[in-house]
Amino acid sequence: MSNQSQAHETVAWAKQRLDDVDAIISEVEKTAGKLKDGARVQADAALARLQASRAKVQDYYDVLRSEADAVKGGAEEAQHALETEWVEVESAFQSFLSAAKDQAETVRGVVVARAEAQRRSWAASFNKLREQAEDAVEKARGEFDAAIKRLTDEAEKFQARIGEAKDAGDESWTAVKAGLADAKAVHDRTIQKIKDALSKVL
Template identity: 55%
Template sequence: MTNQSFAHDVVAWAKQRLDEIDAMIAQAEKSADELKESARTEADQALSRLRVSRAKLEGQLEDLRTQAEAAKSSASQAQQALEDEWVEAESAFQAFLTSTGEQTEIARNAIAARAEAQRKSWESALNDLHAQVTTAVEKAGEEFDAAIGRLSTEAEKAKAKIGQASSAGDETWQAIKTGLSEAKAVHEKTIKKIAEALSKAF
């Protein structure tokens, strides 16, 4: 996985967490008035912590975006330097061809050697790309099918547990929360595997 795709994945993960926190804050604010006085104080403290955590997460996300932009800019500058140097190399090669004057055999051999090197390079690149794509697509397909199967299973379990939540006692509620946490962990792991498999394919 490239640094750029890794940064993209982390940004996507952080945006998902921000969406979750926003939903939690909105629901907590909506429910706060219904709490008894003693519970209200604790809930307000927890809500305050949640808001602080959200602000920090958003700040860290902005830092990551800035770093990703800087890395992209640095890569663009390096690419520009390579392209500039290639212009110089091309100019030097043309000057060499010009210097051969009437000795056309020398120029012809130089051009033929260059064309052969380009052909080999392109052929090698195409063969490598074909092998990578074939392997990656096969593996991505297998991982995707397996991941979707696991995700569907966990989604059904989570749906069933959420349905039980309204009538649950304390002990059952704790078990449901644990189950939902486990389902969320499996979901995140599965989504990550799918993203990795697809990034390898492309």
């Protein structure tokens, strides 16, 4: 995998995290007001932690995106920092769930919103992988078709020269053999590209 494609996958992963924390915060903000007394204080504290972590996640995402766009180093550091901050997001989320444990509908709403955000992110990632695979297969098919056309052209030349002279036959036969070897090499590369493209999707 190239550094560029790895960087873009890391950006997609970071975007999923950002979408996830946004969904959590949105639902927590909607439901924290329904809690009473100590539970409300705990929920507000958890919300503050989530918002602080969200700001850091946004910063890391921005760094990763600029690194991927410039295709330079440092994306691993930003990803590590984001992973570390994600532990804080999960911890704050669990604190909120603990504070809201008596409000089943509230907890359910937050969990459903988070699951929906994750589903959308996964669907977007899958669609992007599918598009990349389709592009790779189409490109490989074009290369294979071009190689087959070259082979066909050489075979036609060979056929036309068969009756002309014995010397020309040897030359043409060499060209056809070279064309067959080229076509086989392109075929093998094409099949490998298709397998690689499909392995990204599966």
